[in-house]
Amino acid sequence: MEKPKEKPIIELKNVLKKYDDKTVLQNVNLVINKGEFVTLLGPSGSGKTTILRLIGGFEWTTRGEILFNGLDIKDLSPHMRDVSTIFQDYALFPHLSVENNIKYGLRLKRINLPxxxxxxxxxxxxxxxxxxxxxxxxxxxxxxxxxxxxxxxxxxxxxxxxxxxxxxxxxxxxxxxxxxxxxxxxxxxxxxxxxxxxxxxITNDEMDKIVKDVIKLVNLEGHEKKSIDQLSGGQKQRVALARSIVIEPSLLLLDEPLSALDAKIREQMQQFLSDIQKKLGITFIFVTHDREEALRLSDKIAIMRDGVIEQYGTPKEIYDYPVNKWIANFIGDSNIFEGKIIDNDEEIISILDQKIKYWSKYKFGQNEVVDVLIRPEDIEIKKSKGLIKGIVETIVYQGSYYMIEVKHKQYKILVESASEFEIGQKVYLDWTITSMHLMTQEKEKNKNKDTVSLNLKLNKEEISNE
Ligand SMILES: Nc1ncnc2c1ncn2[C@@H]1O[C@H](COP(=O)(O)OP(=O)(O)OP(=O)(O)O)[C@@H](O)[C@H]1O
Ligand SMILES: [Mg+2]
Structure with a gap:
């Protein structure tokens, strides 16, 4: 099916953000198209909330620009930014009823004349x-x-x-x-x-009708007159959502909106958010540190680390083709082994002490040392015949499958399996050429510089002491 032409609603161009001397965002570039569900995923402190705050106009960039529908956001009045935000603590008015919390968002709303x-x-x-x-x-x-x-x-x-x-x-x-x-x-x-x-x-009658419709949309019928304190976490979350969407923004920013909910309600709310987003066609920028939530909900994921977007792509791209070892580990259970390119024409790699064929859309250097990712679900474990031999070391039941750790020489390999094995059992492992994903090894991060130079210094001292 031909997709409609994608139009950016938000563009971050070389955005730098500093608080005093501390750089919290470095050279961030990001394009978000209309109607997309985009997730910012990364560990605590990586800059996710900062990006939302910049887009929402609560903060200014130190350098670089943010365009909203092609216009620089700092020059747009809040009304024209057409953005609504759901914060982690929902920011609802506890003394107002559900209905009045939702109405609050509508105060400034105007209707186009026919x-x-x-x-x-x-x-x-x-x-x-x-x-x-x-x-x-x-x-x-x-x-x-x-x-x-x-x-x-x-x-x-x-x-x-x-x-x-x-x-x-x-x-x-x-x-x-x-x-x-x-x-x-x-x-x-x-x-x-x-x-x-x-x-x-809008007139009062119209307001009542709009509020009634949105209450129905978020399944809060019967709770209209309750005050916020009388609601469960999931219900509060739905009031916050209703209050944000009632003004029909073209962009909704959601900062970890589900993190306070327990697992079951959280899953229901994920589904609910996803349905509403599709139904209303609003662009969502969603922040989470939960990788499964990100994979499940998003059209695209931006992986953030130390103020940098390390990769931006569809969940499948990021899961199957992470650009480095850190992302591979962050986004899912991984086996990552060092490999050495033996022949970059014939595509032969040495990995796990085996010389095997590989496939990659990128060309690697002769003798280059790379990181090779093989996901546990891509490895077949069996009782006879396979690429490598090993011994079952641990088995953890995960609900619908077993996660099995197999020892092969000095290596430990994680494997997912639907069938049972026993600890100590001799097994064989197999995988296909396309389930190996080769990644360039990461250069030493700046962060580690201090320890590196310290080590060098120590070495020198050791030498001079001799
Ligand atoms: N107002 C501020 N003044 C100084 N430093 C700040 C300010 N706001 C954020 N920071 C710093 O910026 C960095 C990024 O913060 P941010 O809140 O964007 O992270 P985050 O990815 O949202 O983390 P979390 O997952 O914990 O919410 C952190 O190191 C934080 O301490
Ligand atoms: Mg945050």
Whole structure:
């Protein structure tokens, strides 16, 4: 089936975020298309919430830009950002009823007037004003060009008084912002115009109807009059969801919305979120540290680590083709063995003391040492004949299968199996060529630099002591 052409709703371009001297996001690039369910997945402190806060407009980038429907987010009024957020603690009003919590979100909501009820003169007026705003912005930017050129010329002069220099420098530093605000000026003015002439406030009757519909959508019928304190965790979660979607945002940000729920309700809510997202076609940016939740729900996952997006792709891409060992381990149970490319033409690798054929869409260097991932579910365990021989060391029952650890020489290999084996049993393992995924070995992370240099120093001292 041909997919409709994908249109970005959010674009992060080279985003850097610092708190004081601490860099919490480094050069983040991310494109999220309309209607997608995108998950930010990563360990605590990796920068997930920071990205949400930047997109929601609660924080500013230190460098780089964030575009919302192609427009720089810092120049958009909150109304135009059209974003709604669900925080981890739900941020509901405990003293208000379910109904009133949901209504709260609707206070600012306006309804488009039917096109036929609007006099043609209004549209004409809008067109003329649009031209006027565009011209005003153009003229203003021309003026900026002129000032900028003059100041730049002045800067080349040798004798410039200090206070003048500071003034010019400040002006130039701010000039990006000045240009940007004129760039969005016509659309901001247009938005104001439309609000005034093409929309109206919603009536109380309409509000009641909208609230009733959304309460039905989130299965909270019968709980309308209850106060928040009288609800269970899952119900509170649904009120938070209702309050966010009732304004029909085009983007919903969800920061670990399910982390406070117990396993069973959590699974129900996952399904529920996924259904609602599809039904309403809202773009979701969802934060979690739960890999299974991410794999189950997302169209795309961004794997975050230390303020960097390490990989961005579909759950399948990330699970089957992680770009490094860290991601492979983070996203699922893994066997990762070091391998050495023996022949990069014939595609022969030495792994687990065997020389076997491999397949990869990437070309590796002759003699290059790589990490090889084989998922436990891709290994076949049997009683006779196989690529390698081993002894069953441990067996853990996982509900629908056994996770078995097999020892082969100095290696330990995890295998999933539906059939039972015994500890100490001699077994054979087999896997297909396509279930081996070769990854470039990671360079030493900066974080480890200190320990590395310390070791070097120690070695030197040892040497000089001798
Ligand atoms: N206002 C702030 N001032 C200083 N440092 C901050 C601030 N907010 C976040 N940080 C730091 O930025 C880094 C990223 O934080 P962030 O909250 O984005 O992580 P996270 O991935 O959401 O983690 P978690 O899974 O624990 O919620 C952390 O090291 C955090 O301490
Ligand atoms: Mg967080």
């Amino acid at each position: 096109r036929e009820s609007i006099k043609p003169s209004i549209y004409k007026k809008q067109k003329n004003l649009q031209k006027k705003w565009a011209k005003e912005a153009k003229d203003a930017m021309k003026k900026l060009d002129k000032i900028q050129a003059e100041y730049e010329k002045e800067l080349t002069k040798k004798k410039l008084p200090k206070n003048k220099l500071v003034k010019i420098q400040q002006w130039l530093d701010d000039s990006d912002f000045k240009y940007a605000s004129w760039e969005v000026w016509p659309s901001l003015m247009n938005e104001k115009f439309e609000k005034k002439y093409l929309t109206r406030k």
